[in-house]
Amino acid sequence: MGSYTSPTLVALAPASMHWFPGQAAFVPAGSFEIAVLAGQRLSGSPPPAHVLMIEDDPAIAEMYRVQLEHDGYRVTIATTAEVGFATVAERAPDIVLLDLLLPDRSGFEVLESLNQRFPNHPPVVILSNYGEPSMIDRGRSLGAVEYLVKSRVTPADISGQIPTWIELGRRGGQGES
Amino acid sequence: MTQAAVLLQNLAAAGFVALGIAIAYRWYRERGRAQAMLALSLITLALVAALGRVGDPLHPSALLSAIEVVGFLLSGYFVLLFRNEFIPLGTFAFQAANLLLALSIVVGIIDVTVLARADPLINQVIGLVLIATWAIFTGEPIARFWLASRRLPAVQRARMRFLSFGFAVLIAILFVSVLGGSALQSPTAIVVVELLVLAVVPAIYVSFAPPPLLRRIWRMGEENELRAAIQDLLIFSPTRQVLAERATTWAVRLLGGNAGFITDPDGNVIAHSGIDPVGAAHLMTKQAADPTGARRRVVVVPLPMTDGQGSLAVVAGQFTPLFGSEEVSQLKAYASSVSAGLERARVTERMAAIESNKTQFLNLASHELRGPVTVIRGYVSMLEGGLLGHLNERGRKAAVVMSAKVSEMNDLIEEMIEAARLEDGGLTLRLVESDLRDAAREAAASVAPLLEPTHRLDLDLPDRKVRVNIDIDRTKTIIANLLSNAIKYSPAGGSITCHVRARAGIARVAVSDHGLGIAPEDMHTLFTRFGRVITPETEHLKGTGLGLFLGRQLARLQGGDITVISAPGKGSTFTLHLPSAVHSEAPADGTPAGAAKHIDGVGAEERSRTTLR
Numbered sequence: 115m116g117s118y119t120s121p122t123l124v125a126l127a128p129a130s131m132h133w134f135p136g137q138a139a140f141v142p143a144g145s146f147e148i149a150v151l152a153g154q155r156l157s158g159s160p161p162p163a164h165v166l167m168i169e170d171d172p173a174i175a176e177m178y179r180v181q182l183e184h185d186g187y188r189v190t191i192a193t194t195a196e197v198g199f200a201t202v203a204e205r206a207p208d209i210v211l212l213d214l215l216l217p218d219r220s221g222f223e224v225l226e227s228l229n230q231r232f233p234n235h236p237p238v239v240i241l242s243n244y245g246e247p248s249m250i251d252r253g254r255s256l257g258a259v260e261y262l263v264k265s266r267v268t269p270a271d272i273s274g275q276i277p278t279w280i281e282l283g284r285r286g287g288q289g290e291s
Numbered sequence: 292m293t294q295a296a297v298l299l300q301n302l303a304a305a306g307f308v309a310l311g312i313a314i315a316y317r318w319y320r321e322r323g324r325a326q327a328m329l330a331l332s333l334i335t336l337a338l339v340a341a342l343g344r345v346g347d348p349l350h351p352s353a354l355l356s357a358i359e360v361v362g363f364l365l366s367g368y369f370v371l372l373f374r375n376e377f378i379p380l381g382t383f384a385f386q387a388a389n390l391l392l393a394l395s396i397v398v399g400i401i402d403v404t405v406l407a408r409a410d411p412l413i414n415q416v417i418g419l420v421l422i423a424t425w426a427i428f429t430g431e432p433i434a435r436f437w438l439a440s441r442r443l444p445a446v447q448r449a450r451m452r453f454l455s456f457g458f459a460v461l462i463a464i465l466f467v468s469v470l471g472g473s474a475l476q477s478p479t480a481i482v483v484v485e486l487l488v489l490a491v492v493p494a495i496y497v498s499f500a501p502p503p504l505l506r507r508i509w510r511m512g513e514e515n516e517l518r519a520a521i522q523d524l525l526i527f528s529p530t531r532q533v534l535a536e537r538a539t540t541w542a543v544r545l546l547g548g549n550a551g552f553i554t555d556p557d558g559n560v561i562a563h564s565g566i567d568p569v570g571a572a573h574l575m576t577k578q579a580a581d582p583t584g585a586r587r588r589v590v591v592v593p594l595p596m597t598d599g600q601g602s603l604a605v606v607a608g609q610f611t612p613l614f615g616s617e618e619v620s621q622l623k624a625y626a627s628s629v630s631a632g633l634e635r636a637r638v639t640e641r642m643a644a645i646e647s648n649k650t651q652f653l654n655l656a657s658h659e660l661r662g663p664v665t666v667i668r669g670y671v672s673m674l675e676g677g678l679l680g681h682l683n684e685r686g687r688k689a690a691v692v693m694s695a696k697v698s699e700m701n702d703l704i705e706e707m708i709e710a711a712r713l714e715d716g717g718l719t720l721r722l723v724e725s726d727l728r729d730a731a732r733e734a735a736a737s738v739a740p741l742l743e744p745t746h747r748l749d750l751d752l753p754d755r756k757v758r759v760n761i762d763i764d765r766t767k768t769i770i771a772n773l774l775s776n777a778i779k780y781s782p783a784g785g786s787i788t789c790h791v792r793a794r795a796g797i798a799r800v801a802v803s804d805h806g807l808g809i810a811p812e813d814m815h816t817l818f819t820r821f822g823r824v825i826t827p828e829t830e831h832l833k834g835t836g837l838g839l840f841l842g843r844q845l846a847r848l849q850g851g852d853i854t855v856i857s858a859p860g861k862g863s864t865f866t867l868h869l870p871s872a873v874h875s876e877a878p879a880d881g882t883p884a885g886a887a888k889h890i891d892g893v894g895a896e897e898r899s900r901t902t903l904r
């Protein structure tokens with residue numbers, strides 16, 4: 115091959131071209147460290163944070179589970195909005211990672227229902243394949259603490275941000291419109 | 292003078308006879324009930340005029356006089372029937388008219404037979420009664436026609452008015468000549484009256500069958516409006532549907548019809564005006580079954596379309612004189628414009644549909660690709676991070692390559708989405724005042740991984756800020772794309788320069804390479820969507836062909852552009868132009884000894900350099 119002379123350089127360089135970086139959340143450098151810190155903190159006495167992932171593609175869900183469990187989180191996967199609802203009601207997760215295209219209804223509808231039925235629901239982060247500004251605006255106006263395009267972030271990026279999002283949710287950064 | 296009067300009397304009679312014959316002939320050529328009524332009226336009038344010149348005026352024959360009286364009254368009655376064809380009379384009015392006709396015929400016959408030798412005063416009174424009857428039969432219709440003509444197109448309006456005018460003059464002459472009695476028996480009076488009567492002949496003739504020249508003159512006022520309408524039809528109509536509707540409205544107006552419609556080759560009504568689609572379809576079937584019978588009410592001309600022959604039809608209105616060959620040929624000429632317009636709209640719509648399909652496909656494909664890329668990218672990042680177990684040296688190298696390739700793939704997907712968004716009109720720029728040098732620096736850093744040891748990338752920036760109002764991320768992407776193209780199309784290595792300057796209100800980023808260059812004949816495809824220049828040297832290079840297309844579109848959206856100068860075998864310079872922010876500082880151009888940054892394929896760290904070419 116030989117088109118890249120320095121492996122470390124490639125690894126450290128940011129993705130070469132972001133056609134659209136400003137509109138989905140830009141993942142700050144060093145997020146990996148936060149993940150490590152979170153993992154350390156969670157390995158102590160307090161119970162690990164519980165992440166609910168509402169995602170219908172098992173390959174994607176499984177991939178995130180590998181990273182999140184490695185970082186010390188407890189992960190529940192719901193493949194439909196209905197199961198997701200039941201999990202929020204019964205098992206009170208600390209954070210919800212929500213896909214937008216679900217078999218039974220859209221993620222936006224899930225978020226709307228959550229706002230109505232559980233006003234104090236845990237913070238919701240939208241993970242989608244769509245990064246259209248209108249969808250991002252809609253997600254944010256419905257109270258999502260973050261809107262990310264899946265293909266632009268790595269599982270480690272997400273895992274690393276989770277404590278921040280939980281903190282944001284605690285401070286009431288969600289539920290506003 | 293007496294001879295002149297006699298001559299004129301004969302001439303007037305001859306004029307009416309000629310009128311009668313001409314109209315009978317016209318009617319024979321184009322038969323219609325309403326036209327028949329008008330023709331009968333004028334023919335009987337001609338008969339009366341002719342009979343008036345036969346025999347001895349001092350010793351009139353009773354039979355001839357009786358025929359004259361009956362003919363005269365019938366000629367008025369036929370005008371009323373003509374009106375009845377357009378605006379049906381009420382039952383009562385119709386019966387009253389019939390009674391009046393019968394009574395006046397009886398009175399008239401008595402007058403010329405039994406009372407032939409009676410007191411002239413009685414004759415005069417009876418004459419007045421007969422003329423009044425005739426005036427009622429003709430006066431009411433001509434008043435109505437005159438009023439109705441106001442809403443009609445020029446030709447119909449003129450025809451109606453000439454008809455009304457002709458009969459009005461006849462009524463006036465008849466009254467005046469009876470009331471005037473012996474006072475009008477002087478040859479001079481007869482000359483004047485007969486001249487007026489002669490003038491009526493052409494007026495009535497043109498109302499019945501106007502010559503083309505006259506029609507053109509009448510139509511002149513409308514011509515400009517029509518020309519503009521046809522132009523609209525050919526150029527501006529947004530969709531085929533709207534175009535067809537406009538065309539129908541104008542066809543109706545053109546012919547002064549009551550309604551109109553257009554059918555496609557399958558007989559489906561695609562546009563209609565003044566008639567519902569069901570009625571239109573019904574008329575079409577009736578027309579197909581009995582072409583001559585329906586011609587009276589509907590004129591149908593073929594409308595050639597690519598998929599067959601449609602029709603443009605206009606339905607006669609209440610006041611519209613019936614359609615003749617002139618109307619048909621006029622509508623035919625108009626139909627060819629309509630055909631061309633519809634064809635153009637069809638092609639435009641088809642192209643738009645293709646474009647939209649392409650955009651939709653691009654959109655769908657790219658979003659669908661994001662899912663798998665997410666999974667590959669996620670696992671590769673975990674492989675690199677050691678989450679999935681320890682990799683040996685070769686494994687780690689492979690993971691790095693996979694990671695780079697997945698990023699590349701991701702970039703291509705993002706390009707496709709951006710292109711789709713651009714064409715959907717869903718693209719919004721976020722303009723912020725920024726320093727163009729920052730964009731260039733970051734773009735250069737982002738392409739550093741693509742550099743090979745043989746490449747050298749020089750970043751030549753001015754000392755002062757280059758202020759521009761831009762979408763910073765997109766501008767970075769444009770520059771990064773120009774740089775990555777420069778790298779890609781310099782397979783043998785060489786120096787690549789990114790030169791940023793501002794002058795005269797324009798900020799420029801010029802990216803130069805010494806690579807393959809572009810042949811002049813390939814220049815036109817450079818900035819088109821998916822337009823890649825494929826030559827033996829470049830065919831192995833990968834790309835979507837979207838980069839420059841997007842770059843130029845995004846630059847233009849920001850008020851700038853991308854230009855190119857290239858020589859095959861020598862290299863290319865692509866320049867991004869952007870308008871400077873209003874309160875930009877003094878241009879830094881002319882002092883090229885700015886701190887230039889230099890990035891090379893090995894280190895990627897920035898070093899200060901002062902040398903420039």
